[in-house]
Amino acid sequence: MKLYVYDHCPFCARARMIFGLKSLPVELRFVLEDDADTPTGLVGKKTMPILEKADGTHMAESMDIVHYVDGLHGTPVVIPVEENSAIKLWHDAAWRPILNLSIPRLARADLPEFATETARAAFKSRQTKNFGAFEDLLGQSPELIRDIEVQLTELDSMLAGRDHVDADDFVLYPSLRMLSIVKGVQYPANVRRYMERMEQSTGVGLHFGQAS
Ligand SMILES: N[C@@H](CCC(=O)N[C@@H](CS)C(=O)NCC(=O)O)C(=O)O
Incomplete structure (x- = not known):
């Protein structure tokens, strides 16, 4: 899988975290801040992070990515917490x-x-x-x-x-x-x-x- 990110971005850090926690390999693609074409071509808008799944399709939204990757293999690590923890x-x-x-x-x-x-x-x-x-x-x-x-x-x-x-x-x-x-x-x-x-x-x- 491939993850399109900015290094400064906290939402991108979230998506990167799950790969480390699950010991899953991921190819990081750092996108230039003024490159709107890459994200727009993948998900229709300028946003990071974007995950390219193994089947070649793409998804945005950091927590959707986290839950998707968490569900792929092994025991889930993203244990839910109360809304106002x-x-x-x-x-x-x-x-x-x-x-x-x-x-x-x-x-x-x-x-x-x-x-x-x-x-x-x-x-x-x-x-x-x-x-x-x-x-x-x-x-x-x-x-x-x-x-x-x-x-x-x-x-x-x-x-x-x-x-x-x-x-x-x-x-x-x-x-x-x-x-x-x-x-x-x-x-x-x-x-x-x-x-x-x-x-x-x-x-x-x-x-x-x-x-x-
Ligand atoms: N709700 C989104 C928010 C993502 C987001 O706001 N990312 C910022 C970068 S930190 C972004 O893409 N901003 C638009 C831009 O770069 O122009 C998520 O959780 O993935």
């Missing part, structure tokens, strides 16, 4: 600050979807419309980091002793992975341990090496 509620509150911190930094990172200048410019243009000027976001970093560190402390107690995988991980890990592009964030021990465990078990690497 503590982790999901935490994530709802932390999502916007994580985006505000990570988007302008991902935009300047060395990622395959930004391999050309026009691709990187397309990302900046799209995300500036969503989040405002990158300079403003970067200027707010000290307060945003202080706030997210308080939120991470709350998350820390939820992750104490956690050693299983369930549907919450497909929400939480992609966002913490985005946050890992932000230099200077202090992670409490359980959160740090969680990120390292998920990186190892999913094979979807954190961005610490490029943090800025």
Whole structure:
């Protein structure tokens, strides 16, 4: 199977995670940010991730991909959780600050979807419309980091002793992975341990090496 993705994209990270967790091979295809033709040709719109199944047909929507792949072989790993789980509620509150911190930094990172200048410019243009000027976001970093560190402390107690995988991980890990592009964030021990465990078990690497 083939998976079309952007490396910065949290929905794409979700789809990649299930292949690692199930130890299933997948060919990753990193698409340029300004390449609308590839996704549109496959599923009729510009969206990532897109899975090419073994029979050559294509599907979009990250959680549909996760459930499809999870159902293919072996014991399911995406154990359902209650709709308003503590982790999901935490994530709802932390999502916007994580985006505000990570988007302008991902935009300047060395990622395959930004391999050309026009691709990187397309990302900046799209995300500036969503989040405002990158300079403003970067200027707010000290307060945003202080706030997210308080939120991470709350998350820390939820992750104490956690050693299983369930549907919450497909929400939480992609966002913490985005946050890992932000230099200077202090992670409490359980959160740090969680990120390292998920990186190892999913094979979807954190961005610490490029943090800025
Ligand atoms: N509901 C979709 C959302 C996917 C999504 O929003 N992907 C973003 C990339 S992070 C995207 O394709 N944006 C449109 C674009 O690249 O122009 C899913 O879960 O797969």
